Amino acid sequence: MRWEGQRESENVEDRRSGGGGGGGFGIGGRGIGIGTIVVALIGWGVFGINPLTTIGVLSGGGGQPVQQQGPAHAPPANDKNAAFVSTVLASTEDVWSQIFQQAGQRYPAPKLVLYRGATPTACGTGQSAMGPFYCPGDQKVYLDMDFFDTMTRQLGAPGEFARAYVVAHEVGHHVQNLEGITGKVDAMRGRISAAQQNALSVRLELQADCYAGIWANKSQQAKQWLDAGDIESAINAAQQIGDDTLQKRSQGYAVPDSFTHGSSAQRVRWFTQGFKTGSVQACDTFNAQGL
Incomplete structure (x- = not known):
């Protein structure tokens, strides 16, 4: 993926205390192993609604106030x-502006x-173990970049374009929020069964x-920046984080019945x-007869 030298967004807020990269994959608390609990949490929260939004703070309602972090700043050059x-x-x-x-x-x-x-969010306290997530309450995507190491080492999903897929998926949730789709799904909570709610989440x-x-x-049309194997790396990532594969x-x-994100085959199909x-019209999963 030939991304270097392209425009960088000014909409990145760096809350990392040390600024630069870093290794390892934290689980918020201390002394918790990085075994099945991480996989279970990833299966629940990665590439989509995090556990906090799932339990009822999806649109910011009932969410916790955002604590002040001090002045936001851009990442180091x-x-x-x-x-x-x-x-x-x-x-x-x-792409989405166009x-x-x-x-x-x-x-x-x-x-x-x-x-x-x-880190504090309008959806409650976000933690690394949730995986990347989007909070509708403050319209922000949250990412601990140590998760990229987890993709490679634990999930078998290496590659820059696999990482780009992570970001693009979370931005997809932002688009859904703007379209009012997220709010409609959230409005069904408590009115339908858990299995039906899971099906909507999928x-x-x-x-x-x-x-x-x-x-x-669209980005490939505009930039021609993908190399051979880039799309395959994103498809592999979609396969590795399907609910069936993670479970x-x-x-x-x-x-x-417990799936909340879709099977590997479904995730590959829709990407x-x-x-x-x-x-956009071809992405109407809500009216699709089969997934």
Whole structure:
């Protein structure tokens, strides 16, 4: 992926105390092993709604006030990983601004917050173990970049474009929030069964995968910045974080009624759908007869 030298977004907020990269994958608290608990939490929260929003603070309602972090600042200029996500975020801004403009609308871009360990959000306290997530209450994407190491070392999903897919998926949730889709799904909570709510969550997540595919399509048209194997790395990431794959990895078997993000095959299908068509209309998972 030939991203260096491209525009970087100004909508990146660096809350990391030390500024630069860092190794390891924290779980918020102390002394908790990075075993099945991480896989279970990833299966619940990665690439989509984090556990906090799932339990009822999705649209900021009932969420905790955002604690003051001090003045927000941009990542240091010599931080290559931060430059990468800033460049990907800038590309999502370009793509979705154009799509919204074509529909006669303005696209208010989200902020992307880089943090370590834990951080306050409008959806409660975000923690690294949740994986990357989007909070509708403050319209920010939260990312502990140590998760990229977890993708490579534990989930078998290496590659820069796999990481770009992570960012694009979370931005997809922002688009859903702007469209009012997230609020409609949240409004159903408590009115339908847990299995039905999970099914709605799956459709929400698969649509965000499809929106990530749209971004891949449009950004490639504009920049021609993908190398051979880049799309395959994103597809592999989608396979590795399917609910069935994660559940089998953590407990040895899958429970379809408990899926909240979709199976590996479904996630691959909808990312591919977005990439092949570049069409928002083609990403209507809510009216699709089959997923």
